[in-house]
Each structure stands twice: as structure tokens, then as C-alpha cells.
Amino acid sequence: MNNQTSKTKIGTKALVMGGSVAGLLAARVLSNYFEEVVIIEKDELPDSPTNRPGTPQAYHPHRVLLRGKMIVERLFPGYTEDLLAEGAYLREGKTIQLNYRYGSIIIPDERDVGCSRALFEWVIRNRVRVLPNVKIISGCEVSKLEMSVDDNGQKRITGVQLRERKAPGPEQPVTIQAELVVDASGRNSKLGKWLIQLGYEVPEPERLKVSLGYSTCHFNVPEHLKDKWSTILVEGHPAKGIGTGVFSPIENNLAEVLIFRAGGQSYPSVKSEDYVREAETLLDSTISELLKQMEPVASPRGFRVAECIRHRYDQMQNWPSGLLVIGDALCNFDPIYGQGMTVAAIEAEILDLCLQNHLNGNKVAFERNVLEKMQEAIEPAWWLSAASDLQWPGVEYSGGYSMEGFKFVQRFFDEYLTQAIGKQNIEMFETYMIMTSLLIAPKEILNVEKILSVLNEATTEEGLELRLEYSGEAGILRLKMFLEEHIPTFALTF
Numbered sequence: 001m002n003n004q005t006s007k008t009k010i011g012t013k014a015l016v017m018g019g020s021v022a023g024l025l026a027a028r029v030l031s032n033y034f035e036e037v038v039i040i041e042k043d044e045l046p047d048s049p050t051n052r053p054g055t056p057q058a059y060h061p062h063r064v065l066l067r068g069k070m071i072v073e074r075l076f077p078g079y080t081e082d083l084l085a086e087g088a089y090l091r092e093g094k095t096i097q098l099n100y101r102y103g104s105i106i107i108p109d110e111r112d113v114g115c116s117r118a119l120f121e122w123v124i125r126n127r128v129r130v131l132p133n134v135k136i137i138s139g140c141e142v143s144k145l146e147m148s149v150d151d152n153g154q155k156r157i158t159g160v161q162l163r164e165r166k167a168p169g170p171e172q173p174v175t176i177q178a179e180l181v182v183d184a185s186g187r188n189s190k191l192g193k194w195l196i197q198l199g200y201e202v203p204e205p206e207r208l209k210v211s212l213g214y215s216t217c218h219f220n221v222p223e224h225l226k227d228k229w230s231t232i233l234v235e236g237h238p239a240k241g242i243g244t245g246v247f248s249p250i251e252n253n254l255a256e257v258l259i260f261r262a263g264g265q266s267y268p269s270v271k272s273e274d275y276v277r278e279a280e281t282l283l284d285s286t287i288s289e290l291l292k293q294m295e296p297v298a299s300p301r302g303f304r305v306a307e308c309i310r311h312r313y314d315q316m317q318n319w320p321s322g323l324l325v326i327g328d329a330l331c332n333f334d335p336i337y338g339q340g341m342t343v344a345a346i347e348a349e350i351l352d353l354c355l356q357n358h359l360n361g362n363k364v365a366f367e368r369n370v371l372e373k374m375q376e377a378i379e380p381a382w383w384l385s386a387a388s389d390l391q392w393p394g395v396e397y398s399g400g401y402s403m404e405g406f407k408f409v410q411r412f413f414d415e416y417l418t419q420a421i422g423k424q425n426i427e428m429f430e431t432y433m434i435m436t437s438l439l440i441a442p443k444e445i446l447n448v449e450k451i452l453s454v455l456n457e458a459t460t461e462e463g464l465e466l467r468l469e470y471s472g473e474a475g476i477l478r479l480k481m482f483l484e485e486h487i488p489t490f491a492l493t494f
């Protein structure tokens with residue numbers, strides 16, 4: 001065994017900017033490879049599972065997709081039991097009711113829990129706090145990256161400057177040195193700006209101008225409704241401007257109810273007196289009828305997102321050593337698909353694999369390798385959510401993907417779901433759900449054989465049109481070429 005493989009740590013100190021979900025997952029991974037890991041969080045962290053100013057989205061429902069749960073469970077074994085011990089809602093044995101414009105699917109839930117985003121973060125943070133080599137510095141904001149240039153002109157991030165947020169008098173920035181700095185400061189990350197200030201050329205990010213609005217209201221769940229549903233989803237109809245509604249129980253006998261619309265033509269109301277009426281605009285009355293039986297605990301709160309952004313730092317010609325980025329700071333998604341925390345977990349897993357490789361001596365282009373692999377993890381979630389959001393009039397996409405590919409997949413999934421739900425084909429439906437849970441690649445459904453087998457049974461106008469377009473030998477060849485040209489290859493191996 002040579003020196004490199006016998007090493008157990010890569011370096012002395014790693015620093016993570018931001019102590020939210022992505023930052024905590026990154027710190028957990030880094031703790032295996034660095035003697036010390038420091039998390040810098042601008043908020044004073046609460047000493048109970050409550051919301052804080054740095055994560056204003058936390059008032060709104062947060063679910064972790066299956067893939068994310070599996071990774072979090074690997075990083076923090078038994079964390080679901082921690083959530084249950086803190087009072088999270090046991091979803092096992094309760095009913096999931098999913099109402100679409102194609103019909104309804106009702107399935108029993110599995111071993112899973114419902115909880116607020118604050119409780120989820122609390123449980124993960126408590127697990128990180130007890131790691132002996134991780135330190136959380138709260139109430140301090142990173143304000144600048146520190147960089148050095150060696151004799152060969154190689155640039156390296158060597159640490160950060162931070163300032164105490166409550167410090168009296170003139171700001172006294174403090175510098176912390178670290179061999180690796182990871183930006184996990186969320187969707188308002190200043191990384192692009194800082195890199196430009198350091199002389200880097202930063203490419204335009206991909207943008208999904210989504211103009212979405214959430215309105216979330218918390219309700220007390222009465223005894224007779226307590227053990228019934230783990231989720232009710234009334235999915236919207238974007239072309240008709242009809243929003244999506246979700247009901248999901250969490251801890252303390254509460255349920256979160258969310259109403260969502262995208263495209264910016266109208267936002268869901270946040271007035272208490274309008275909330276039931278707002279729910280009545282959904283495709284069916286399941287949620288509005290339920291609301292009449294529950295007491296709100298506070299007025300609804302809104303959240304608006306003008307655009308979702310996927311930074312393409314992987315496309316930069318130069319990237320400094322010693323710097324990485326993870327979570328919403330790298331790519332943020334339309335939250336209705338519940339992908340953000342799961343993608344952050346996949347990115348943490350990628351970081352883990354790349355650090356393991358580094359420890360084994362493969363150090364060349366470490367940072368670029370991580371950035372490229374993280375883009376592979378982002379791609380399915382980003383592409384699927386963009387395809388879905390583009391059904392809303394008013395949503396616009398700018399980036400490298402083919403609009404024809406998005407249009408095709410909208411038409412095809414419309415046919416797919418009509419069949420899966422219309423025929424109550426649970427296996428077909430579950431395959432779709434497993435794909436949107438990021439457990440299998442979109443290519444598992446979007447391949448020639450699968451597409452043709454679905455189109456053979458076509459019932460919708462769009463499906464019949466697609467069948468006509470791609471029938472016969474010449475049609476199959478056309479489909480093959482279309483997929484190659486317009487649908488991404490999704491390099492990430494699942």
C-alpha cells in the first residue's frame with residue numbers, strides 16, 4: 001500500500017457556507033475526509049424545531065423523495081426514528097389519494113413520515129452537531145472568498161471572510177482558512193458575483209422563468225380525520241390555468257395545505273377568507289371539502305419564485321481549486337416537484353464518491369470532476385420539471401435543451417398517464433412515480449420500445465397523432481432519431 005492509499009484524511013479543514021439541508025449533508029460527508037469541518041451559518045440557529053429567517057421557504061410543505069430518503073438514511077442511519085420520536089406523522093398504513101385530470105389513484109402509504117421542513121432540518125442538524133470534528137458557527141455571514149495564486153499562476157480558494165451579523169460598531173471581518181470551501185448558501189448564493197470579482201468569466205445560467213406562487217395554510221386536524229390520509233394531491237391543469245392542491249399531515253396534529261399555480265397570470269390568494277374559495281378552484285372538491293372540517297391555525301402565507309436557475313459553473317474554462325458548490329446554490333427547482341433536498345442528497349453522495357477517489361490518489365481535476373458529476377445528477381430533475389412547467393402559459397425556458405423535446409414529452413406523458421390512471425395500471429403508474437422520485441432515469445420510460453408500446457394502446461388525440469407519426473419501420477427510425485436529437489442522454493447511472 002502506498003502513502004496515498006494509507007491516508008485516512010484528505011486535509012485539515014473544510015468549510016461549508018450555509019447550515020441548511022445541503023450544507024448539513026455536505027458537512028456529514030466531508031467529516032469523513034477532513035480533520036475538521038466548519039459550517040458557517042448566517043442565522044442564529046433555534047434551539048427547537050422552528051423556522052428561521054434564512055430559510056423562508058420552510059413554512060411551506062417539504063417532502064423528501066424516495067431517492068433522497070435512501071441517501072439521508074445512509075448518511076444518518078435511523079433518522080426516520082428520530083423524526084418519529086419528535087412527533088412526526090406516521091404515514092404507514094394511511095391512504096395516498098392522487099387526483100389527476102385523468103382520474104384518481106388511491107394507494108396505501110409505506111413506512112414513511114410526514115413532518116415540517118423545520119423538524120427535518122432539526123433532526124439532521126442534531127445528528128451533525130454530535131459529529132466530533134464538525135463545528136457550527138452561527139450568526140456569521142460569509143462575505144468574501146479568499147484566493148491565492150501560486151508561482152505557476154494556479155488559483156486556489158484558501159478560505160473565506162466572514163462577519164458577525166450582530167457585531168456592534170464597524171464591521172470587523174474575520175478570515176478563516178480552509179483547504180476546501182463548499183458553497184451551500186441557497187438560491188440567493190453570491191458565488192457567481194464573487195467569481196466575477198475574482199476575474200473569472202461565468203457563463204449565463206439556464207433559466208426557467210416560472211413565476212410561481214404558493215399559498216400555504218396550516219390546519220389542526222380533527223380526530224376523525226387524523227388517521228385517514230397521508231397525502232391528498234389534486235393535480236392542476238396548466239393549460240386551463242387550474243392550480244395544484246396538496247394536503248399533507250405533519251407533526252403536532254397539524255396538516256399543511258398548499259395551493260400552487262405557475263405562469264404568473266394569477267397567484268393563489270393568501271387571505272384567510274379566500275382560502276376555501278381558492279381551494280374550490282381546484283380540479284375537484286376533495287381538498288375544499290376537507291378544509292371545511294378543519295380549523296386554520298394561522299393565516300395562509302405565500303411564496304413566489306420568479307425563476308429557477310441552474311448555474312453552469314462546470315462550463316467555465318477555469319475554476320479555482322479548493323472550491324465547490326452544492327444544493328440550491330448550484331441549481332434550484334420549481335418546489336412543487338419536491339426535488340431540491342433530494343438533488344442535494346444525490347450531490348452529497350457524488351461528493352462522497354469523488355472524495356473517496358481523491359483519497360485513493362485520483363486528485364487530478366477533482367473540483368471539475370465533482371462539478372460535472374453534479375450536473376449529471378441535476379439533469380433529470382431539471383429537465384423533467386422544466387418539461388412539466390412549460391405546460392403553463394407564461395413559463396419560459398432559456399438554455400440548451402430542445403423545445404421540441406419538451407413538447408414531445410408533454411404529449412407523451414399525457415398519453416402515458418391517461419393509460420396508467422385510466423386503466424388503473426399501478427405498475428405503469430409506479431414506474432412513472434419512481435422516475436419522478438429520481439430513482440430511475442427518464443430513459444427507462446423514454447426509450448423506443450416503451451414509447452411504442454404505450455403509443456400502440458393510444459387513446460388520446462395527442463397519443464393517436466404520435467402513433468401515426470411514428471408507425472411503420474420509417475416511423476420507428478424517425479422516433480429513434482428524434483430521441484437522439486431532442487431528449488438528453490441522462491449520463492447519471494442510477
Ligand SMILES: Cc1cc2nc3c(=O)[nH]c(=O)nc-3n(C[C@H](O)[C@H](O)[C@H](O)COP(=O)(O)OP(=O)(O)OC[C@H]3O[C@@H](n4cnc5c(N)ncnc54)[C@H](O)[C@@H]3O)c2cc1C
Nearest residue numbers: 018020022042054057062063142186327328335338340341
Ligand atoms: C416554497 C418552497 C417549497 C419547497 N418544497 C420542497 C420540497 O417539498 N422538497 C424538496 O426537496 N425541496 C423543496 N424546496 C427546496 C428546498 O427548500 C431546498 O432545496 C433545500 O432547502 C436545500 O437548500 P439549500 O440547503 O441548498 O439552501 P437553503 O435551504 O436555502 O439554505 C441556505 C442556507 O445558507 C444560509 N446562508 C445564506 N447566505 C449565507 C452566507 N453568506 N453565509 C452563511 N450562511 C448563509 C442561509 O441562512 C440558509 O441557512 C422548496 C423550496 C421552496 C422555495
